[in-house]
Amino acid sequence: MSLITLDPTGARQVQLHHIAPRVSGLRGTRVGLLYNVKHNARELVQEIGALLEERYGAQLGEPMLTTGQSGMLARPEQLQDLASKSDLVVTAIGD
Amino acid sequence: MPTRRIETSDAFDAIEAYFDNGWTDGLPVVPPRPEVVQHFIATVQRDPDEVLIGISETNMQCTVETAAINSVMAGCKPEYFPVVVAAIDGWNDKRWGPTAFYVGNASTGGAGQLAIVSGPIRRALGFNSGVNLFGPGPNNRANATVGRALRLVMINALGMHPGVFDMAIQGHPGKYSYCIAEDEEASPWEPLSVERGFPPGTSTVTVIGARGPIPVDERSHDDAAGILDTVAQVMPLARGTGPYVLVMGAEHAQIIGKRNGWSKQQIKEYLFEKTRRPLAAGAPRPPRATVKTIDGIDYLYLVRVPEDILVVVAGGGNGGLTAIIPTWVYAVPPGDWVTREIKGA
DSSP states (O other): OOEEEEOOOOEEOOOOOOOOOOOSOSTTOBEEEEEOSSTTHHHHHHHHHHHHHHHHOOBOOSOOBOOSSTTOOOOHHHHHHHHHHOSEEEEEOOO | OOOOEEEESSHHHHHHHHHHTTOSSSSOOOOOOHHHHHHHHTTSOSOTTOEEEEETTTTEEEEHHHHHHHHHHHTOOGGGHHHHHHHHHHHTOGGGOSSHHHHHHHSTTOOEEEEEEESTHHHHHTOOOSTTTTSOOGGGHHHHHHHHHHHHIIIIITOOOBTTTBOOSSOOGGGTOOEEEOOTTTOSSOOHHHHTTOOTTOOEEEEEEEOOOEEEEOOSOOSHHHHHHHHHHHTTTSOOSSOEEEEEOHHHHIIIIIISOOOHHHHHHHHHHHTOEEOOTTOOOOTTOOEEEETTEEEEOSSSSGGGEEEEEOSOSSSOEEEEEEBSSOOOOTTOOEEEEOTTO
8 A cells, every 4th residue: 555645846947048248357347236235235245346446457337236125136127227337247135 | 747746655654755855844744645636726717737926036836736735735625725826826916026025035034924814705614813813723724724835835836945045034933824814793894805995795815924913912991092002102113124914803993993983094094193203314214115294303104105004803802902913025015915816715
């Protein structure tokens, strides 16, 4: 005798994603900074941005983009806007 | 792809196998046999493969069949399943916004998912809307198992595993099960379903990302303002991130609504004003918050609009108590709440 039961786990969504094109160097590269408004996130990305500027000649062109509410993810239009103004983006969360 | 079948020697071995696989909330589950799952699916007019909700961050989806499997595991009766499906439909409501449902469940804040059942289905299925409605007991099968089914869906079907995608600092007991029914019979006001725009006699479930209930014991006043002033003192301390739910015990509801003649809207507007606080000079105005200048002083309101305070009558009439439930990352539009009709009921 045996008992047959069903697997309760959800289906995996399979989507094909491509890695973003790599930048060839950092000098003159427009760097966008994105943080999630939580404690220390701003300081973290600011410091990374400053190092990229100081050591590698990157350009911090645009002001830091925020979502305006702690913990919320960036909206698609915010990401599109940031992408249009940046060659690469550094993002981090804090808490 | 057909759902994977698990073979064990008996129900006891199956229970242990589900523990071993992490397919549990920490309590033993009812082994979900295929023929029983089919009974559950038959209670809703939906394709078993229909996706009810997906979470892109965990890369997982819950179908009607997966929801049914988890409902069996939770100990539901088949006839409870339309309530579970309606609640999950509510989780997928666009009013949450693109990320708030995931963020609210992943957040360190530790919210659960509250489901409030209204309409005739409460009595038909034996939901408890009275004494000890948040607690355990033989009269609480519908409350306990529907709420548990929703949590098992969250863990098993949607991949919100504690410590991985659910990073609650502490969580709260309602994360095991958080489903209550409205006591429409003891309420001096219209049911929540009608307040939310459904015709009388419609059964609904309202879903809310919510922290635990904070009881406000107030047995010394027999006037509305006296009771509500105490509630207003506690609300700002019961920190949430947006709207507030008041689960008002029948005694408070009778005093406020019947004896003193206050409407729900009066309660909301009274608390809206009572919970505002002066904004310090030069302090930044929080985004999307309501700030009003009165007699030259800027006041920050606890909620955006009075309708961000939901009043639901539930709980025994054997004492004066109202529970405050702060919401967590419940980013619905101002004054809105996600209420869905329970179909197939």
